[in-house]
Amino acid sequence: MEAFERARLDSYFARLGTHFTTPERPASFLITHLLPERPAFVRAVAKQTDLRAVLPKPKSIHAPAKREVEQVAQCDALSRDLFENAEVALDYIEARAAGAPLVLLDVGGYFAPALDTLCDRFSGRILGVVEDTENGHKRYAERDKLPCPVVSVARSPLKDPEDFLVGQSVVFSTEALMRGRGDIMHGRPALVIGFGKLGSSIARLLHAKGVQVTVYDIDPVRRTQALSQGFTVARDREAALTGAGLVLCATGAVSLRGDDFPHLRNGAYVATVTSSEDELDLGGLPDVYTRSPDGDHVTRYQTTGHYFYLLNGGNAVNFLHGASVGPFIYLVQAEILAGVRMLARGDLGSGMHDVDAKDRAFIAATWLNYFNR
Known part of the structure; x- marks a missing residue:
């Protein structure tokens, strides 16, 4: 990033920080992808809150960005295990933020398994969670009762550009890896599993490239949407797997279980938009x-008579090429700051919440002023 671009980005976040600041300045933990543009956002979070730790997602750490972030806040190792065990999670939070009012900034529902214990037994107060992703949104929303507020930006209209462009970057990276082996997409029927924001973006770009696309989704509403957009919709997932030369998994949940893999066509490529632990049950793959x-x-x-190719170990394939969506990511990051202000005020009830439409409009107008050039 050029010096003038860094200065413009810092100015953008400073403007937003002024708007979304509150007299309260809670402590925070930030889970994030540490991509090259991310330090500016981390600095903004550190100005709005007392940032106790940054936990980078392990498969998306850009080393120079991490070094820059370490000048602002402590960086700790992130794993699902850290928050799957509620006692371990509580000890960790206490060690970093004992007694403080605390906001948890999440990407993928990491805090969800330990949230009840943290809210009940933490020596400070859990003000709530801000969640960035659809996968994480589902992890919180599917609970019968939440012990604190969760502000989700996953379904915000400000996230639509990011979701669309992530889908484009997934197709770009998939094609790049295939071409690296002397192979191409054309002539390979593709199966897109999941027709949400990312899956629909992937399906549309594949179609635009002349690839024959079939869609499978467990949601009948999304199946009708796919059909209305001209895609073949699979009634039988097993048959769809058998016919696909390229399978792109975009559900945010387990797309392929162990007993699904033997149904893949010989030489099929498999790629995902999230981590392997979310999309693929590789542990259930037959030992043969x-x-x-x-x-x-x-x-x-x-194995004897069957083979397939897995891209990037089953992790998000687009992170191999930076996963950049350009300045549109700053819309979502700004909305996260708006979510922090909502929680810092301390007056939200437990349950799922959205950022106010007026705040979204302010973010969009500010973004246009800085980046529509």
Whole structure:
């Protein structure tokens, strides 16, 4: 990023920080992808809150960005295990933020398993969670009762540009890895599992590239949407897997279980938009399969009479090429700051909440002033 771009980005966040600041300045924990543009957002969070720790998602850490962030806040290792065990999570939070009013900034529902314990037993006060992703939104929303407010930006209209462009970057990275092996998408029927914001973006771009696309989604509403947009909609997932030369998983949940993989067509490529632990049950893959590297970030799974290729170890394939969505990501980051202000006031009831439409309009207008050039 050029110096003038950094200055413009810092000015943008300073303007938003002034608007969304409150007299209260809670402590915070920030889970985030540490991509090259992310330090500016981390600095904004650190100005709005007492940032106790940044927990970078392990498969998306840009080393120079991490070094820059470490000048602002402590960086700790992130894993699902850290918050799956409520006692471990409580000890960690206490060690970093004992007694403080605390906001948890999440990407993917990491805090969800320990949230009840944290709200009940933390020596400070959990003001709430701000969640960024659809996968995380589902993790919180599916609970019968939440012990604190959760502000979700996952379904905000300000996130639509990011979701669309992430879908584009997934297709770009998938095609790049295939071409690295001397292969191409054309002539390979594609199956897109999940027709949400990301899946629909992926399906549309594949179609625009001349690829034959079939869609599978468990939601009948989304199946009708896919059909209305001209896609073939699979009634039988097993048959769809058998016919696909490329499978792109975009559900935010488990798309392929262990017993699904043997149904893949020989030589099929499999790619995902999230982490392997969310989309793929690789642990359930029959033991008869062996794996071996076969090109950059491509793993060949093989047994007698059957083989397929997994891209980037089953993790989000677009992070291999930076996963950049340009300045549109700053819309979502700004809405996260708005969510922090909502929680800092301390007057939200437990349950799921959205950022106010007036705040979204202010963010959009500010963004246009800085980046529509």
